[in-house]
Amino acid sequence: MYTVLIVDDEPLIREGLRTIIDWEEQGFRVVDVASDAMEALRKVPLLKPRLMIVDIRMPGMDGLELLRTIQEQHRPCPRFLILSGYADFEYARTALQLKVDGYMLKPIDEDELIKYLSLLKDAIEEDDRKVVEGPDRESAIMRLMSGEDHVLNGRNNWNWSSYEVALVKLQSHEEFDTDVIAQAKNLLSDRFERAGKGVVFFADPYVGLLLKDTAAFRTAHSTVYRLISEVCVECRLDFIVVAGGAVPDQASLKASYERARSLMKHRFLYAGGKLYVEEPELPVRDTEAEDSSEEDKLSIALEAENPDAAEAALRRMGTNWVAAGASEQDIKSGFISRMSVALTKLSQTRPEQREHVRKYNSEVAALYSEYRYEHLLRHLFSICTEICGKLSENGAGADNQVRKMVELIHRNSSDNLKLESLAEALGYNSSYLGKLFKQETGENFNTYLDKVRIEKAKDLLRQGRKVYQVAERVGYTNVDYFHAKFRKYVGVSPISFRKNIGNIDTME
Known part of the structure; x- marks a missing residue:
């Protein structure tokens, strides 16, 4: 049986064509109908009809444009019968120029349709009998691939x-x-x-x-x-x-x-x-590498001018996305989004480097053109290496690691900073770096971070900001925790501090 797709915007015509004749007796089977050209374009790749009966006049894309589109995009291409009204003769003539197999005037005549189907059946059978080595070889091969045929017809060796x-x-x-x-x-x-x-x-x-x-x-x-x-x-x-x-x-x-x-x-x-010949082996998801923490590590690594730490954070992100079965588009979008956020943050914490950092936005956008995962990663790594190299060239950092830590804390105190993240970004053991930090500053890392945040909080309160706004701005997600820390280091609550700013400033 040769498959048929009917395309007409009139429900009565569609259903009438389904029942006007015994299709199977003519060697055909109506597999589906479509109410417009766009619906037909969606169904053609799935149904692969051998014959399409198409109305010339339809809203949106008309039947002739549908015919042209299918002829350009689909191999093997179905054969076509065109339906038209008396006023559509010029359309019909154009259709004949597009090598359709015939056109019928509405209302459809049963005998005329049967006559066309007889001719079309002979034509399709002749197509299938042609030597497979000729121009229709690809059509025959694709019918094998679809399971429509089980052996190549005609002569072949x-x-x-x-x-x-x-x-x-x-x-x-x-x-x-x-x-x-x-x-x-x-x-x-x-x-x-x-x-x-x-x-x-x-x-x-x-x-x-x-x-x-x-x-x-x-x-x-x-x-x-x-x-x-x-x-x-x-x-x-x-x-x-x-x-x-x-x-x-x-x-x-x-x-x-x-x-x-x-x-x-x-x-x-x-x-x-x-x-x-095999599916790629997917990596095991790193349950400890959460997306948000890796994003923070990427930003800190760039701040610390450490391309190796940036590469490690990016690779952990990618590993988890691949392990979770993310699509190519989602992986690319994920990397571009994280890199864009990191660059934006870098331009804010390093205002003197803002114009330089912005130049990399187009490089990041170009990641969409990568068509292999490993090439995408290498492209990302090269961007990070170049950024870190340029920052280092411009004297952005100091050789002393504790001084680098202090700079990072002051520039990023509102972030979810952790000693482990900074140690990784700077390439040190966290325990060793913590001891070194206390030895140089006289404070534990967390105490120093709290004091930096509280000093920034005091400045914001002097500006009249609300307490919950200040807490969020300086890096405390829990307002009660902020209250406790503020009272610990200042001796009064944030509200009392704001009410008595003049007196407290005098005392300080």
Whole structure:
């Protein structure tokens, strides 16, 4: 049975066409209907109809534009019957120029429809009888992949010991058009068929390879990879290639094809350099590396001019996203968001470096063009290394680690600062750095941080800010805890301090 999709905005026409004739008696089956062109475009890739009956006049995209779009985007392309009213003759004439198989005037005549279906059935059967090595080879291959056919019709010498589907995703950091894809496909066809390794076809958005006898040769996949690599070097393209596993006959090709498509969903995680036949091994989630804490560590590492600590924080973030099954888009958005926040914060804490830091925003945005996870990480690491290097060049830091800690505390006191985070950013053991800090400043790290925060709180209270606002601004999320700390170091509550600012300032 040949499948049919009916596209018409009038419900009576749609349902009338379903029942006007016995479709199965004519060798066809109506698999679905669509009420407009956009709905049809969504259904065509799923249903892969052999025939579409389309109304010319529809709201939004009309039938002719739908026809053009499908002819441009879908292989194999269905055959078309156009429906029109008497006033649509010019539309109908244009439709005939687009090589539709006929048009019918409304109301539909049953005998006329049956006549068209008879002609179309013969035409489709003739398509299927054509030599597979001819122009319709790709249509025949795709019908095998979809499971619509179980063996290639007509003459063919593809009696191989095994069959396997490989899919190639052509990639580049630069934009490339369909001409480049066509060139690469033609070169691949020439290399593979001349070497007797298989045949090439389009499997949008991939280039497909129907591989011959791969189960019989241990080095078959490496040979396939080498041939693709040679072509892509010539076309100045990169690529990822996956294969769905060898099957014993043509009827089983759908399984190999679907397996290859499933593997291709993971292409962002593949490093390249070989043909992939397995899903990537996902890392184990680091339950101690929470997103918010890693974001803080990234900011502190950049402040401390330590690219290694920044790299470690970024890698932990990425590991957890990958382990959780995040999509390519989500991973890219996550990294870009965290880096943007870190850069914004850096420009605030280092106002003298603001213009310099802002220059990296475009570099961060360019991460969207990366199509491999490891390349994305390397790009991120290089940005962090360059930022830290420039900050160091400009004399942003001091050699003395305790002095660096003090600077970091004063610039970032409102953040969730921890001795462990600073130690990691500075490349020291936290216990050792804590002792060193107390030896140099006379205060424990937490006490020093509290005192810096309270001094900033006093300034804000002098400005008339509300207590809960001050607590949040200086880094205390719990107002009661802020009250306790303020009373401990100042001797009065924040409210009393604000009421008696003049007297207390005199006492100080």
